[in-house]
Amino acid sequence: METLPDKTVExxxxxxRSLNNQLAKGKEHIFSHEIxxxxxxxxxxxxxxxxxxxxxxxxxxxxxxxxxxxxIGKILDTDEGQKIAVVGMGNIGKAFIHYLYxxxxxxxxxxxxxxxxxxxxxxYADVYxxxxxxxxDIIAKENIKxxxxxxxxxxxxxxxxKLVDAGIKxxxxxxxxxxxxxxxxxxxxxxxxxxxxxxxxxxxxx
Amino acid sequence: METLPDKTVExxxxxxRSLNNQLAKGKEHIFSHEIxxxxxxxxxxxxxxxxxxxxxxxxxxxxxxxxxxxxIGKILDTDEGQKIAVVGMGNIGKAFIHYLYxxxxxxxxxxxxxxxxxxxxxxYADVYxxxxxxxxDIIAKENIKxxxxxxxxxxxxxxxxKLVDAGIKxxxxxxxxxxxxxxxxxxxxxxxxxxxxxxxxxxxxx
DNA sequence: AAAATATTGTTATTTTTTTAACAATAAGTT
DNA sequence: AACTTATTGTTAAAAAAATAACAATATTTT
Ligand SMILES: NC(=O)c1ccc[n+]([C@@H]2O[C@H](COP(=O)([O-])OP(=O)(O)OC[C@H]3O[C@@H](n4cnc5c(N)ncnc54)[C@H](O)[C@@H]3O)[C@@H](O)[C@H]2O)c1
Ligand SMILES: NC(=O)c1ccc[n+]([C@@H]2O[C@H](COP(=O)([O-])OP(=O)(O)OC[C@H]3O[C@@H](n4cnc5c(N)ncnc54)[C@H](O)[C@@H]3O)[C@@H](O)[C@H]2O)c1
Numbered sequence: 001m002e003t004l005p006d007k008t009v010e011x012x013x014x015x016x017r018s019l020n021n022q023l024a025k026g027k028e029h030i031f032s033h034e035i036x037x038x039x040x041x042x043x044x045x046x047x048x049x050x051x052x053x054x055x056x057x058x059x060x061x062x063x064x065x066x067x068x069x070x071x072i073g074k075i076l077d078t079d080e081g082q083k084i085a086v087v088g089m090g091n092i093g094k095a096f097i098h099y100l101y102x103x104x105x106x107x108x109x110x111x112x113x114x115x116x117x118x119x120x121x122x123x124y125a126d127v128y129x130x131x132x133x134x135x136x137d138i139i140a141k142e143n144i145k146x147x148x149x150x151x152x153x154x155x156x157x158x159x160x161x162k163l164v165d166a167g168i169k170x171x172x173x174x175x176x177x178x179x180x181x182x183x184x185x186x187x188x189x190x191x192x193x194x195x196x197x198x199x200x201x202x203x204x205x206x
Numbered sequence: 207m208e209t210l211p212d213k214t215v216e217x218x219x220x221x222x223r224s225l226n227n228q229l230a231k232g233k234e235h236i237f238s239h240e241i242x243x244x245x246x247x248x249x250x251x252x253x254x255x256x257x258x259x260x261x262x263x264x265x266x267x268x269x270x271x272x273x274x275x276x277x278i279g280k281i282l283d284t285d286e287g288q289k290i291a292v293v294g295m296g297n298i299g300k301a302f303i304h305y306l307y308x309x310x311x312x313x314x315x316x317x318x319x320x321x322x323x324x325x326x327x328x329x330y331a332d333v334y335x336x337x338x339x340x341x342x343d344i345i346a347k348e349n350i351k352x353x354x355x356x357x358x359x360x361x362x363x364x365x366x367x368k369l370v371d372a373g374i375k376x377x378x379x380x381x382x383x384x385x386x387x388x389x390x391x392x393x394x395x396x397x398x399x400x401x402x403x404x405x406x407x408x409x410x411x412x
Numbered sequence: 413a414a415a416a417t418a419t420t421g422t423t424a425t426t427t428t429t430t431t432a433a434c435a436a437t438a439a440g441t442t
Numbered sequence: 443a444a445c446t447t448a449t450t451g452t453t454a455a456a457a458a459a460a461t462a463a464c465a466a467t468a469t470t471t472t
Contacts, residue, residue, distance in 0.1 A: 003411050006429095007430090009408075012403075013400045013404065014397070017382060033449085038384070042430085044432075045430070047451065048430085048452085051451060056450080056451080058438085058450085059437060059448080060438050060440090060447095076403050076406065076410075082410070092301055107403070145409050146409055169409045169412055170406065170408060172401055172402055179246070180246045186405055186408040186409055188404060190398075192396075194219045194220060195394050196290075196313060197282055198212070198216055199377070200282065200283075200288050200312075200313055200352060201282050202209075202392040203351050203375045203376035204283075206375055211459075212458090213460090237418090237419070248460080248461070251459095256420095257422070265419055265467060266418065266419060266469050268420085
């Protein structure tokens with residue numbers, strides 16, 4: 001299948017979560033406008049996304065939730081699951097690890113790295129924290145393909161380079177330091193302060 | 207001034223941070239392509255954004271960093287600063303409070319709310335945590351206009367309603383539960399899992 | 413002083429994303 | 443059985459965002 005638009009991929013992740021909730025409630029079929037209401041978007045958007053992934057519902061009955069969830073899984077997940085490394089075991093890093101630990105998902109944090117001796121050689125929610133020096137070895141050994149950076153911003157570029165060098169193919173950067181990665185590595189950045197300043201701006205405008 | 211595009215606002219926040227770094231290093235002028243390099247975007251984008259806020263540089267000399275930072279401040283900040291409430295003093299809530307505490311910024315968290323007795327009536331990084339029941343009173347008294355939701359997802363809609371009812375004009379939602387707010391309230395949502403699943407998808411595609 | 417260069421500011425074009433329009437049709441109603 | 447309604451799937455249009463093109467011009471070089 002063609003590579004899906006960024007925004008569609010984001011929504012698929014959200015559809016799946018909501019659909020799983022509905023499944024858990026015993027619901028078996030769902031209409032596009034029902035999905036839309038759950039996510040506070042429009043039903044056209046839902047139908048368009050579903051069209052893009054090549055699924056069809058039945059007229060007057062809607063979509064088979066189970067089938068749709070499975071298909072989204074086929075698109076978003078790999079069969080074996082994907083392994084993740086977290087670099088920087090501070091507030092955000094730990095929060096993330098705990099959070100993912102609770103979910104049974106195809107995405108698993110399997111290693112953490114830090115430089116602070118207090119954090120190293122301990123486990124948090126079953127994730128072992130190694131010294132940064134071990135990064136390349138562990139990533140290779142475990143075949144980890146995704147890295148999350150939650151270190152202080154100053155060191156983020158250096159960590160990013162190390163991750164890329166170790167063979168990582170996707171990076172999620174939570175530091176406010178913009179990174180650059182070579183072609184072939186997918187980079188997603190998020191900055192909480194930017195979000196907050198954006199809200200503040202639009203509040204001010206009102 | 208016209209309301210700026212969402213994306214431009216996001217970048218202004220990032221420009222300011224980078225520009226402040228440059229100021230601290232003693233740099234006084236900067237070219238569009240230099241800003242672009244710092245943020246790993248294109249210089250056209252930078253010039254276009256700067257055009258939109260109505261600033262002009264000088265040919266062959268670039269932009270006066272101090273002036274640009276001040277102008278961005280005029281656009282993003284209010285003179286008195288803006289007050290923020292955090293609801294849910296868990297991992298993310300606490301991380302945010304600590305983080306903003308370190309920055310001297312026009313954005314200040316002035317109150318936190320929770321329902322867990324262990325969190326209530328204590329201060330974290332100078333932010334006092336009240337019982338949720340006091341939310342309306344404190345928000346009115348302090349004239350808080352922005353709320354950050356970091357509670358468990360199930361209660362997010364209820365918290366959102368309470369915030370809106372208390373007069374909040376902007377909400378930043380970190381729970382994976384989509385919210386809806388009335389016209390006139392600005393809502394920004396962010397979901398870490400969605401980001402991560404997006405990275406995973408594009409890694410898989412490669 | 414003329415030519416070359418670097419850089420801005422702006423308009424035009426392209427791409428991406430969202431929204432609207434609507435034809436097709438299964439199911440329900442008269 | 444004919445009619446109405448609800449809903450999908452898809453194409454078309456609109457809106458938003460990014461990128462490209464380029465004219466204007468201050469500075470530097472020849
Ligand atoms: N906490 C927030 O609410 C918040 C908000 C916005 C942005 N951020 C950003 O997110 C990032 C993480 O924030 P946090 O609050 O978790 O920070 P933190 O200080 O709690 O954690 C940072 C961790 O990184 C480790 N570290 C330092 N240097 C390292 C290195 N070279 N290699 C590996 N690990 C290293 C530290 O030992 C520490 O454990 C920071 O960049 C921060 O600017 C945080
Ligand atoms: N931690 C992560 O990495 C992560 C990742 C993705 C999403 N999230 C989401 O972010 C949110 C916060 O995560 P967290 O790890 O900080 O959770 P947490 O459990 O550490 O904190 C939640 C806090 O909310 C409080 N709370 C519960 N009910 C409340 C109510 N009715 N009113 C006010 N406060 C209430 C709890 O007492 C607790 O202090 C959750 O919705 C979670 O799903 C977290």
